Amino acid sequence: MNAKILTTLEYSKIIVKLKEHAATSIGKEMVEQIEPSTDIEIVKNLLQLTDEAFAADRLKGSAPFGGIFNISSSLHRARISGTLNATELIEIASTSRGSRRVKRHISTVNEEYSVPSLMNISELISEHRELEEAIWTCINEQGEILDQASAELATARREIRLGESRIREKLENMIRSSSVQKMLQEAIITLRNDRFVIPVKSEYRSSFGGIVHDQSGSGATLFIEPEVIVTLNNKLREMRIQEIREIEKILQKLTAQVADCVEDFLYDQQLIATLDFTFAKARYAHILKAIRPRMNDRGYIKLKKGRHPLIDPRQVVPLELELGNQYHSIIVTGPNTGGKTVALKTVGLLSLMAMSGLFVPAEDGSQLCVFDAIFADIGDEQSIEQSLSTFSSHMTNIIRILQEMTSKSLVLLDELGAGTDPAEGSALAIAILEHIHAKECRVIATTHYSELKAYAFNRKGVINASMEFDIATLSPTYRLLVGVPGRSNAFAIAERLGLSSAIIDVARGEVSDEDMKVESMIASLEENRLSAESDRDTAQKLRLEMEQLRIKHEQDKLKFEEQKENLLVKAQNEANAAITKARKEAELIISDLRKLAMEEGASIKEHKLIEARRRLDQAEPEIKVKKKPARDGKKQKIHAGDEVKVYSLNSKGHVVEIHGEEATVQLGIMKMKVKLEDLELLQSQSTTPAQPQKQVATLKRTKDDSVRMELDLRGESLEEAILEVDRFLDESFLAGMGQVYIIHGKGTGVLRSGIQEYLRRHSHVKAYRNGNYGEGGIGVTVAELK
Structure with a gap:
């Protein structure tokens, strides 16, 4: 590029x-x-x-x-x-x-x-990791070689510390001496050239032995190494040299590992x-706040609210533009300071950003093209050194563009044909645009010439555009309007600024009728556009309001359905409570009648009692409640043995087995296949909490939980047992059972005799016998029902 x-x-x-x-x-x-x-x-x-x-x-x-x-x-x-x-x-x-x-x-x-x-x-x-560990083991984060880097280094440093300690000890003994203190400038120990020295007054140099390593700026102090520590300092120097050699070895070893x-x-x-x-x-x-643009190589650009990335987001006006589909060239007309140049730069810069793998500041749905080159002639490139006028510099640049562009290039031309005679400039601009258009280049050009409006209007694949201008405020809005040619607005601006109406009328008279018709047509187009935009905004607001009302209606409807179902369930519960109470009272009455009949020897037909109970059962109201859709979208997990409700039959039963999307359900004496979606789980056999045990008759069930085949009466009195047997036989008879088992135990035989005597005259019992081997023997009575 x-x-x-x-x-x-x-x-x-x-x-x-x-x-x-x-x-x-x-x-x-x-x-x-x-x-x-x-x-x-x-x-x-x-x-x-x-x-x-x-x-x-x-x-x-x-x-x-x-x-x-x-x-x-x-x-x-x-x-x-x-x-x-x-x-x-x-x-x-x-x-x-x-x-x-x-x-x-x-x-x-x-x-x-x-x-x-x-x-x-x-x-x-x-x-x-091994190299990292080797380096961190030898060097700390401050770049210091650690003692553990090698045994030799650790030894050398230990000797250095020991040597320094000895030297300091000797020097401290010296400076504490009263005879030496008077010769010292200060009672301190310091270093010069890596050797320990003490500051001695210059007048005592002759009386203080040792080696002079330095002196103060004034010459009043000499830094002398006493003779007593010269040997120790020499030894310390040797150990420091040894330390440096060991450090060098360590660094060379680590460097060799890095080199690999x-x-x-x-x-x-x-x-x-x-x-x-x-x-x-x-x-x-x-x-x-940029997005990933869709990329193509067919010269198509579609910017949705594209923003120039270098302009303050609070001030930038988004750009809407499409190029390369129905039209390949856009001619932008209108006055200066309207934002034409910014629009050109926005298209060019966003294209360059996308071609560099950068997201672009625009809205989702924007598309950009990978061009083989982007050319731009923007701004005044007048050069005094090269003696080029504004027009000459523009033409030099445009000539180079025309020579290098291809059908896969993007050309951006600002103020095309400016800087020369308007008639010639407009003719030249049209010729240049026609040449670029023939090459099938994508081009966006800005101009002041009204002749280019007619060219764009009449030429297929070329479209007019303009920068919107607010006549009311005499200021540009910086919005690009594709499809609408620009107006000069000169007369309107002059009139708003206070120019005499007479002068403006004269000026209008100087404008040709054809130009005035074009201006009127543009004004009409702009008025229609503003009206269409206003209608569109109104329609958008109405659509949003309607959508909100629809959502509210759906919510209200759902709330109403929930309230209705809650009321139905409440009414059903109240009705069931009343029926349960009446049923208990009826059972007590029937029980009393039976006792009375046994005591007085009266004969009350059992089938009449059963019929009375059946009518009582049928008196229970059944309220159908609409099935609630599962809000969480999860399906009920139904297993064999679970108690369920069949919606289509409004009946309760127990699941016998599951086959795919169907279940076999036991409904009284009847078995039928039902779709799983037609079932509601009432009570899961696996999750039913254990009930506390009571010393009452236990009713055992077979695999089909709704059919009872055994009655355990052990531990009951004869009177209680007779009542339980009576209920058990009624249920078994209604369920169509052919044979039932009554468990009473062996004991004294009183309970067995009383029950068998009752069975002998019971209307539902055809015959009875003691249990066989494997059935419980004399502890069980087997009754065959009619």
Whole structure:
């Protein structure tokens, strides 16, 4: 891409802002090298990376690029056998550890949100934990070699500390001596040239033995090494030299280990720089509130509320524009200061950003094209040094554009044909536009010439546009209106500013009738547009209001249905309570009648009692409640043995077995297959809480829980047992059972005799017998029903 175009469209300012979001020096260097790509596949890959980083930044925050340095120069020195210092080695270890953190961060993000492109890059980052450990073992974060780096270094440093301690001890004894104190400037111990000395007054030099290493600026103080510690200082010097040699050996050893991994580290630097650059683009996209544009290579641009990224978001006016579908050229007319140049730069700059893999400040649905080149002639490039006029400089630039452009280029021309005679300038502008249009280039041009309005109106593939101007406030709104040619508004502005009506009338007379018709037509178009926009806004508001009313109606309807069902359930519960009470009273009456009949020997027909109970059962009202839709969308889990309600039959029963989407349900003496969606779970067999045990008759059930085949009466009195047997036989008879078992135990035989005597004269019993072997023997009576 031509560097002049990047400057003209202020692309470099975007790079400066993007650079602020890079976390590492290597990332900043990569930002500085960014250029728009003309390969659509490369652009799509760059945008995919930015999109993944955008999501990762939103989910897990910024990637941890801390502790990563530019270690390229250190790696190159290690490669040629140069010895790295402690700081360089620490930077290499820190960078290796930081790279590993970035790799782990991306892997963590990928567990929640797929980021395949970022993973492909991060997985290539090598890991050198052994080298890191070796460096951290020998050097601390301040770049100091640790004693544990080697046994020889530890020994040398121990000797140094011991030597220093001895020297200080001797010197402290000296400066505490009264004879020596009078010769000292201060009673302190200091260092000169790595040797311990004391400050002695210059007049005592002859009487104080030792080696002079320095003197004060005034010459009044001499820093003397006493003879008594010369040997000790010499020994200390030797140990320090030994320490330096050991440190050098350690650094050379670590450098050799780094040299074995130079290629890996250099490649890792490129990968980390790419990731930092990518995350910088994502962070910049967050700042701009930008989106990922759809890209194409067919010259199509569609901007939805595109914003210039360098203009204050509180002041920028969004741009709506479409180019490359029905028309390839847009001619923007209208007065100055209306925002025409900003519109041109916005289209060009957003295209360059997208071609660089950057998100653009616009709304979702925006599309941009990967052009092979973008050309722009914007602004006054008059050059005094080259003796070029404004017109000449524009023409020089345009000639170069016409020579280099292709059918896949975007051309942006500002004030086309300006700077010369209007008649010739407009004719030249039309000729240039016609030439560019014939090449099928995408072009956006701004001009003052009214002749170009007619050209755009009559030429297929070319459309007029203008920058909106508010006559009421005499100020531009900076909105681009595609399809509407611009008006000069000169007469209206002059009249509002107070120019005499007579002068304005004369001026109008000088304008040709044809030009006045064009102005009137444009004014009519603008009036119709404003009216259409007002109607559209009104329709949009009405649509929103209707949508809100519809939602409220649905909510009210749902609330009403819930209240209605709650009332029905409440009424049903109250009715059931009343019926239950009446049933208990009826049972007591029937029981009393039976007792009376037994006591007095009266004969009351059992079938009449059963019929009375049946009529009582039928008297119970059944209220159908509309099935509530499951709000959470979850299906009921129904298992065999569960108590359910069949909606279509309004009956209760028990599930015998499940077959796919159907269940076999026992309804009294009847079994039938029912769709699972027609069932409501009333009580789950697996979740029914255990009831406290009572010393009453226990009714055991078979697999079909609704049919009772056994009655356990052990522990009951004969009177209570007779009542339970009576109820049990009624239920079994109604259920169509052929045989039932009554368990009374062996005991004294009183309960067995009483029950069998009652069975002998019971209307439902055809025959009875003692239980056989395996059935309980004489502890069980088996009754065969009619």
